[in-house]
Amino acid sequence: MVSLFGGVEEQIYALIIDAVFPQKHLVKVWVDDAKKREVFEHIRRVVLVRDAKEADMLFLYHEHKALQKCDDCIVFVGSYPLLLKTQKEAIGGFFWQKGRPNIIFLRKNLQARGIHLPKDFSKYIEDRP
């Protein structure tokens, strides 16, 4: 379940991964930012991979070219501009906006991926065209 130890940011990502992959024991993750990789290193269920093609989930902070590397990957982004660029593929993002941290999930992309988040995540799910 959720990592009870470590920083708050790790706990947030752990909760998101738990919600997206409730059945998977280990989740392979690819991250395009060296500093953010350190956060994921401390999440118990996460295995960091070097090749994006091997990942179950991509966490993108800088550019969306990694999308081309992995057709089946589930994508989650770390900035609002990146969410706008990847809104056909990404299931959501965790980023600062309007002076506060936000989590957004895109309903259409969750449905396309067959991902059912727990009911209490519903406040974070948005409908976008």
Place this chain on the structure above:
Amino acid sequence: MRYILLFLIALTLYGKNLDALLQAYRSDSELSKITKIDSAGFVYVYTREELEKMQTYTLSDILRTIPGLNYTLSSNYLNLFSFVSTAYAPPNIARLYINDHDVTSASFGSALLIWGEMPVEYIDHIEVYKGSSSIEFGDESALIVIKVYTKLPDRELGNKLRIIADHRGSGGIDLYTAQLFEDSSLFGYLHGYNFNAKEHSRNGYTFSRDKKDFAAYVNYKTPDYSLEAAHYNLSKDPFLGYGRSAEPTGGGLHAHHSYVKLDTILWQTDFSLSLDKLRYARVYEDAVGIFTTRGKVNYYRIKFTDTIASLNFKKRIETRSNSLLLGGFYKYKGYESSGDFDGYRNSTSTHLSLFSLYGENSFYFDPTTLLILSLKGDFYRFAHNVKDHNEKTLRIGLIKNLGSWQLKSFYTDTYIPAQFFHLYSKDNVPLRTNPRLKFPHIQMFVLGGIYKADAHTFKLKGGAKKIENYITYHPARGFYNKKDNTYFSFAEFNYAYESGDNKVMLDIVKGDNSDKHVSPDLQINLRSFHSLGKLDIYNELLYKNGYDYTSRTVTIPVKRSLDYTLALRYHYSKDLILGFKAQNLFNTGFKQAYSSIDGALPVYERRFIANMEYTF
């Protein structure tokens, strides 16, 4: 059945967990945790969250709550500090930095005369350092350092509109935008405010404190450099004016300050290049007259224009147990003054080149013991027969951590520079200047301890200060250095409780000085922050004891004061917040005594303020 129950509980906890984690993440990520320099001295931090819950609108909303200081108004509507028990402190003991840029004027040595009530809607957090004179700030020294940091575009990312109005007909509007591009970011801000104050009067003369201001700010950042520009425009009514017996018939202040700053890193060294232009124009009109060296005048106009060009550099060299900061700056300060005193017109111009080199070494003897040694040399080269000065600042600090305790002590040997208006005037009108003035020399020692236990933090500190060559003014002599030394001492206790969304802060300060006690010598501040669902609640109780204000001609007794402010903020939706603030609700707040009216007037009036914040 049991497992279904556990599963349902786990599902319920998911959402609530994420809410709580996001709130904790926001709190942990406060930018004040990054910029705060504990080794620089004793610091008071006002976080983003606190500024929002306090519904602060101007810098004075913050400065009036700093323990041990009175943020008050002089008779001619200047924002000045006094320490507990003392008279007004010289305007140049405090420096204000906006994103590490010093906005202090050259002519009168104070930032607060223009920026003292600057808008803070574009500010993320504020740090106030008292008695530190830390070299680490990399600029001119001061006894009070106020650092304000603007909001970051990568955290704001969007737009915000704030509208404010009060029951006296004041109104203000603030708008900012924060944008991220491929490799750069932009933050832009606009502000306008029309402030209506309660009018007081005596003998048919009206004392008005109305004012208007306008501010614009822009910050453009790339990975290689950061460019900032700002403009602040201020107009104020004359209040009591400048006459011995307050009978103002007109006048006021018009001032503006514009600056541009470029920051970059070259050869692993931080460089900052800036250019400031200030204009400060003051008119006094008084029926009885205003004293000048040419006798009394009924019309008094003076204008200062400052041009400041500055190049700062600093480099930090760090090893595991040692951090060495080396730096310096060059400043060119140009000063022009012109006046009109009942038709007698004059003008003056001069300039100063200020060179500075400094070093600060922080050494960890062991993981719990930090020794700080700092040395700074400042070299003043004036034009026009003003005596050149070579000054130094020496600072020794020790920080020791002992489990839940932390001990801090600092000894500082420093000075406060005289300003152009003290030093130079072609014809000694309106004031007699003194180009041979010595700079006041200050020695101070502060010792304090901090104890943390779970949600509770206790702090106790005390200190003493000796001032030599204090600058004062006599109509016959002009500006001169006092022969007698001035002494000041204080003791301060602080308590803070913080748990979840609740925070309570108590500050008690007692002060003493070797001159007369002409302001409250005991202050008690109690502030609390709470959040209940969608409602934020802020309480502020500022107590000051009574005092006798004594000048050459009068003694004015002033009763003790209790200033209570309540601020309520309702989160109507994610993007819309409605706020209500009652300032000095019981109308028993602090009163400043003025010899020109042989009485006292409230510094902060009772005021009911509504505001709306909308992000989009």
